[in-house]
Amino acid sequence: MLSKSAARTFFLVGTGLCATAFILLTLDTISRVPKQSHEENLTPAVHRGKDLWDSNNCMGCHTLLGEGAYYAPELTRVYDRRGPEFISAMLRDPAAMYPGQRQMTKYGFNEAQIADLVAFFQWIGNIDLNGFPPSPVLASSAAPPIAGAAGGPPDDGRPRVFGQICVACHTVAGRGGNVGPVLDGVGDRRDAAYLNRWLHDPGAVKRGALMPKLPLTEAQIAELITYLSTLRARQVTP
Amino acid sequence: MKYNSQRVAWWFFATCMLLFSLQIIYGFIMAFAHVGLDGLHPWIPFNAARATHTNLLVVWLLAGFMGAAYFIIPEESQRELEWPRLAYVQLAALVIVGVTAIIGFHLNWWEGRKFLEIPRPLDFLVVIDVLLFIANIGMTLWKSERKTTTALVLFFGLLMAALLYLPGMIPTANQTMDSYWRWWVVHLWVEGVWELIMGAILSYLLIKLTGVDREIIEKWLYVIVGLTFLSGILGTGHHYYFIGTPRYWLMIGGTFSALEPLAFLGMAWYGISMAKRGGRAHPNRTALSWTVGCSVLSFVGAGFLGFAHTIPQVNLWTHGTLITAMHGHMAFWGAYGMIVLAVISYTLPLLTGRRLYDAPSATFAFWASNIGMISMTLAFAVAGVTQVVLERRVGMEFLQVQTEIQVHFWGLILAASLFTLGITAFIWNFIQHGKPVGELDTSRDAVEPAVASAPVVAAPSGAE
Numbered sequence: 001m002l003s004k005s006a007a008r009t010f011f012l013v014g015t016g017l018c019a020t021a022f023i024l025l026t027l028d029t030i031s032r033v034p035k036q037s038h039e040e041n042l043t044p045a046v047h048r049g050k051d052l053w054d055s056n057n058c059m060g061c062h063t064l065l066g067e068g069a070y071y072a073p074e075l076t077r078v079y080d081r082r083g084p085e086f087i088s089a090m091l092r093d094p095a096a097m098y099p100g101q102r103q104m105t106k107y108g109f110n111e112a113q114i115a116d117l118v119a120f121f122q123w124i125g126n127i128d129l130n131g132f133p134p135s136p137v138l139a140s141s142a143a144p145p146i147a148g149a150a151g152g153p154p155d156d157g158r159p160r161v162f163g164q165i166c167v168a169c170h171t172v173a174g175r176g177g178n179v180g181p182v183l184d185g186v187g188d189r190r191d192a193a194y195l196n197r198w199l200h201d202p203g204a205v206k207r208g209a210l211m212p213k214l215p216l217t218e219a220q221i222a223e224l225i226t227y228l229s230t231l232r233a234r235q236v237t238p
Numbered sequence: 239m240k241y242n243s244q245r246v247a248w249w250f251f252a253t254c255m256l257l258f259s260l261q262i263i264y265g266f267i268m269a270f271a272h273v274g275l276d277g278l279h280p281w282i283p284f285n286a287a288r289a290t291h292t293n294l295l296v297v298w299l300l301a302g303f304m305g306a307a308y309f310i311i312p313e314e315s316q317r318e319l320e321w322p323r324l325a326y327v328q329l330a331a332l333v334i335v336g337v338t339a340i341i342g343f344h345l346n347w348w349e350g351r352k353f354l355e356i357p358r359p360l361d362f363l364v365v366i367d368v369l370l371f372i373a374n375i376g377m378t379l380w381k382s383e384r385k386t387t388t389a390l391v392l393f394f395g396l397l398m399a400a401l402l403y404l405p406g407m408i409p410t411a412n413q414t415m416d417s418y419w420r421w422w423v424v425h426l427w428v429e430g431v432w433e434l435i436m437g438a439i440l441s442y443l444l445i446k447l448t449g450v451d452r453e454i455i456e457k458w459l460y461v462i463v464g465l466t467f468l469s470g471i472l473g474t475g476h477h478y479y480f481i482g483t484p485r486y487w488l489m490i491g492g493t494f495s496a497l498e499p500l501a502f503l504g505m506a507w508y509g510i511s512m513a514k515r516g517g518r519a520h521p522n523r524t525a526l527s528w529t530v531g532c533s534v535l536s537f538v539g540a541g542f543l544g545f546a547h548t549i550p551q552v553n554l555w556t557h558g559t560l561i562t563a564m565h566g567h568m569a570f571w572g573a574y575g576m577i578v579l580a581v582i583s584y585t586l587p588l589l590t591g592r593r594l595y596d597a598p599s600a601t602f603a604f605w606a607s608n609i610g611m612i613s614m615t616l617a618f619a620v621a622g623v624t625q626v627v628l629e630r631r632v633g634m635e636f637l638q639v640q641t642e643i644q645v646h647f648w649g650l651i652l653a654a655s656l657f658t659l660g661i662t663a664f665i666w667n668f669i670q671h672g673k674p675v676g677e678l679d680t681s682r683d684a685v686e687p688a689v690a691s692a693p694v695v696a697a698p699s700g701a702e
Contacts, residue, residue, distance in 0.1 A: 004387075004457040011464035019473040025472075025490070029418065029483050037414045037482045047411040057343075057350035060285020063480045066558030067417060068352055070625075071271070072283045073636040074558055086282040089668055101637060102271075103279045108330060124413060132480030136633030168635070 034145055037127045049120025052113055061104070066125065066132060072104065072219070079125040082117045083164040085215045091117060096212040140185060157230065159223035165214060166224070172231065180211060185233035195225045239676050241312040247590045250330055251582045255334070255665050257298035262290040262658055269654060271646040289343045289355040290536025295570060296353070297336040300580030301329070304371055306551035306701045307392055308443050309585050313373045314389035317384030321374050325396035335363045345463050351416065353424045354406050361407060365631045368400040368615045369670035377652060385454040388441045391463060397435030414482035421477040428574075429470040429498060429540075436536070436577045437463050440509065443529045443584055448516025462504045462555075476548045480557055488550040495548040502541030502573075509533025510689035522587060523629050524595040527604050528580035535576060535608065539568025539615070555570065555630045556622070560643075564618035579664065586668065591676030594667055610657025617653055621646035 029222070033039070053059075059068035062075050078087060090097045091114045094104035111115070158172070169179035176183075194205070199221045203208040216224070239245070267278055267287045276284070306383045312319055320323060339356045342348060348355040356364065356399035372393075379385060379393055410416050441459045447450050520526060543565040547556040555561070557687020583600070587593040594600065621643040629639045 002457065002461070003452060004460065007457045007460035007464070011460045011467070012466050015467040015471070018468055022474065025475075025486075026418075029478070029487075030415070032484050033412065033414050033418070035486065037412055039412060042411060050411060050413060052436050054350035055348070056346065057285045057289060057348050057355060058550065059350055059352050060288045060355070061283075063558040065413065065417060067481070068558070069285070069288050070558070070560050070563060071268075074545045075524075098637070101638065102274070103276055103283075105283050110355075127414060127482040129480045129482055132554060134555060137633055138627075138631040139633040153374060156273070156306075175633075178638045178641065 035059075041123055041126065043119065043123075045116045047122040047206045048113075048119070049116040051107070051125075054105060054115055055068040063174045065129065072102070074133065075121060075124075076123050076129070079118070079121040080170065081164065083161070084122075085161075086165045086168065087118050087121060088114050089212070089215050093212070099210040099212075100181055112162070158227050159220065161216065162224060162227060165216075169211075181232055182227065185231060187232040190228070192225050192229055195228055196221065199224060210236060239585075240477075240679055241318045241491035242678065243322035244309050244312050244324070245674040246322065246325040247305040247585060247588060249300045250308065251268055251586070251668070253329065253333060254298045254305065255668055257294050257301065257681060258519070258661065259665065261291055261294035261298065262455045262654075262661060264288075264294065264575070265654060266658075267652070269360035269465070269647055269651050272649070273644050286343045286346075287503070289348060292353055293336070293339060293343075293355060299570075299574050299578060300307045300368075302328075302333065302574075303432075303439075304332075304395065306439050306581040306585075307371075307375050309581070310392060311378050311389055314384070314442070315379050316384050317378065317382050319374060320377035320381065324370060326375050328367055328374070331363070331367045331370075331540045334475060335360050335367065335579070339646060351406075351420055351569075354420060358407070361403075362580025366398065368396075369402070372397050372400055372702055387459060388438050388445070388452075388512075388540050391434055391441075391459060392438035395431045395438060398431040399427055399435070402431060417481045418478065418483060421569065425474045426471070426592065428570075429473060430467065432574060433466045434463050434469065434502065436531050436532075436573055437466070437505065439577050440505065440533060443510045443525065443580055444509065444516075445585065447520040447522065447526045447529060448512050449519050450516045458504075458508050458512075459482070462508060465497075465501040465504055469494050473498050473548075476550075476553065479550050479553055492548070492550045493601070496545060498548070499537065499541030499545045500538040506533045506537040506541075511648055522584060522595045523585035524600040524604065525580060526585050528576055531604065531608060532572060532576035532580050535568065535611075537572070537573030539565070539570075539572035543568055543615070554628050559625050559630070560618055560622035561626060562622075564615055567618060568611060568615040573575070582668070586671050587650055588679075589674040589675075589676050590671040592671050594670055597667060597670070599663040599667040599670070603660050603667060605660070607657050608665065610653050610655075610660055614650055614657060615655030617646050620649070632667055 029219050053064070056062070061069050061072035063070065063073075066074065066076065082090075086097075087198045090104075091107070091109050094106055098104075152165075167176035169177040170181045171178065172184055174218075186195075198205050199214075199216060202211040203213065251404050264282075264287045267282060268284060268291060270276070271279070271284050271287070278287075282290075308319065308325055335356075339348075339360050342357055343355065343361075347357050350358055350527050351360075354361075375393060376394070379389055402423055405419045408415075410419070436458055441455050444450065470496075471492055473495035475487040476495040478487035478491055482551045510533065513526060547553055547561050547565065583595065587595060624643050624646070625639055628634045628642060629636060634642075
C-alpha cells in the first residue's frame with residue numbers, strides 16, 4: 001500500500017516536472033506569438049485601441065478571441081464581418097444602430113478614438129487563431145448561402161456592403177437580423193427613387209423611422225439600389 | 239475553539255455572507271437584463287454588473303479562505319496567531335479595497351480584463367494585504383513545533399495564490415500575450431493553487447468530522463494535490479487553443495485538461511469514503527453534508543462539466559458561449575463556494591458556542607441552494623447548447639439567437655430564486671448563531687484520535 005512519503009514524493013516530483021515543462025513551453029510561446037499575431041502590424045493606434053478596449057471593460061459584455069461575457073456579440077472577426085463604417089457608426093451612437101434592442105453604453109468617443117478602436121479590431125482580425133471562429137457548417141442546410149463572413153464574393157449578387165451592414169438588421173431569404181423588416185420582395189414594393197431617398201436619410205422619408213442615417217458612400221448607395229431592386233417576390237433565390 | 243485569536247475568523251465569515259448576498263443581487267440584475275428587463279442600464283450597465291458579480295465572488299471566497307486559515311492554522315499549530323490584531327486590520331483593508339473597486343466599476347474605473355477588472359493601483363493594495371495575511375499565518379506556523387501536512391498544504395496554497403497574482407500585471411500591447419498572462423493568474427488559481435487550499439480545508443474538516451486517522455487522510459491529500467498539479471498546470475493549455483498561441487497547445491491542453499477530472503474524482507471519492515469509514519460520528523451533520531456535498535459537486539461542476547467542453551474539437555464551437563457560464567457556475571459553487579460554507583458550518587458552533595446545526599434552516603439551506611444551483615446549471619446548459627447550434631453551427635445573427643434563448647433565462651431566474659432562498663436560510667442560521675463569544679475549549683477535539691507525531695494538549699475530556 002502507498003505510504004505517506006511515497007505520496008509526498010509523487011506530489012513533489014509530478015509538480016516539479018509539470019511546472020518545468022510549462023515554463024519551457026511558455027518561453028517557446030513568447031518567441032512564437034509575435035509572428036502568429038502579426039506584431040509587425042501592431043501600430044500605436046492598435047495599442048491605443050487596446051487601451052480603450054480595456055479601460056471601458058468592453059469584455060464585460062462582448063467576447064474577443066472568445067473571451068469575455070456573453071451578453072453582446074463576439075468581435076474577433078468584426079472588422080471583416082461589419083466593416084469599418086458600421087463599427088464607427090455603432091461606436092458613435094449604439095442606440096441609433098439597434099433601436100429598441102439590447103442596449104450598449106454610448107461612450108462618447110471622439111473620431112480619433114473610434115479610428116483607434118477600428119485599427120485594434122482590424123489587427124485582432126488578422127491573428128492566426130488555429131481555426132477559430134469556425135464557419136457555420138450547417139448554414140447551407142438551413143437556408144440559401146449568405147455572403148461569406150470572411151468577405152468572399154457574394155453568391156446572389158449582393159454588394160459587399162449589404163453583407164456587412166444591412167444584414168445586421170434585415171433578413172433576405174431567411175438569413176440576417178430581425179431588427180428591421182424582411183427585405184424579400186422589396187423590389188416590388190419600392191422603386192429606385194424611393195430607395196435612393198430612403199438610403200440617404202430614412203428620417204427624412206418617414207418621420208420617426210427607426211433606421212439610422214448610415215455612413216454610406218454614393219457608390220455604395222447605387223450598388224444597394226440595384227441589388228434591392230432585384231429582390232422580387234416571384235423570383236426564387238437559388 | 240481553543241485559541242482566542244481564532245475568533246477573527248467569524249468576522250471574515252460575516253464579510254463572506256455580506257458580499258455573497260450582494261453577489262447574488264448583481265447576478266439577478268444580469269439575468270433580468272438577458273430577458274430584456276434592463277431598466278438599470280444607465281446606472282449599472284451589464285459590464286459593471288458582471289465585473290461586480292465575479293469580483294465579489296473572488297473577494298468573498300478569498301475572505302472565506304482567510305477566515306478558514308485563521309481558524310485552522312492556530313488549531314493545527316497549537317498556538318495563538320502571531321499577530322491577532324493584524325488580522326482585523328487586514329480584513330478591514332481587504333473590505334475597503336474591495337468596496338472601492340466595486341464603486342469604481344460603476345464609475346467606469348477598471349482594467350477591463352476578465353476576472354482581473356480591479357484597477358491597477360488597487361492591485362498593489364491587494365498584494366500587500368494578502369502578503370500581510372501570509373506573514374501572519376506563516377509566522378504562526380513557523381514558530382510552532384507542530385507543522386501538519388494539512389497546515390503546510392494550506393499555507394503553500396495561499397502563498398502561491400498571492401505570488402500567482404503577479405503575472406497578471408505584466409504589461410503588454412499584444413492582446414494574445416495579455417490573455418496568456420491573464421490565464422496564468424485565473425487558471426493557475428482556480429485549477430491549481432485554490433485546489434490546494436480546498437484540499438487542505440477538506441482534509442481538516444474530514445479529520446475533524448469523521449475521526450479517520452490523520453495519517454491516512456493526509457496521505458490521500460498528497461495524492462489529490464499531486465493529481466491536481468499533474469493535470470492542472472499543463473491543463474492551462476485549454477485556454478490557449480484559440481487566442482493566437484502556437485497550435486501545440488491544442489494537443490497539450492487537450493490531453494492534460496482531460497486528466498483534470500481525476501483530481502476532482504479523487505476529491506469526491508476521498509470525501510465519500512472517509513465519511514463512510516468514520517461512521518459519521520460527529521454531531522454536526524450539516525457540516526458533514528456541506529463537506530461531502532462539496533467534494534461531489536466539485537467533481538460534477540469542475541471535473542465533469544469542465545471535461546465536457548475542454549476537448550479542442552468541442553471547444554472550437556463552445557468557446558466564448560454560455561456553455562462557459564454553465565461550467566463556471568457549478569464549478570465555483572461546488573469547489574469553492576461549498577468548501578467555504580462547509581468550513582463556516584463547522585466552525586460557527588465552535589466560535590459562537592451555540593449549536594444550531596440541527597435547525598430546520600440549516601437543512602433547508604443545504605438542499606435549496608444545491609437544487610437551485612443544479613437547476614441554474616441546467617438552464618445555462620440548455621441556453622448554451624442552443625446558442626452553439628444556432629449561432630455557431632447555423633450562423634444566425636447574435637441578437638436573433640439571444641431572442642430564441644430568452645425563455646431559458648426565465649428558467650434561470652426561477653432556479654436562482656430557489657438558490658437565493660437557500661442562501662437566505664444559511665445567512666439566517668448564521669445570524670441566529672450570534673457573535674463569536676464562545677468559550678475556549680481546552681480539550682482536544684473529542685472525535686480526533688491522538689496522533690503519535692503530535693504533542694497532545696493534556697486536558698480532561700469535555701464537550702466537543
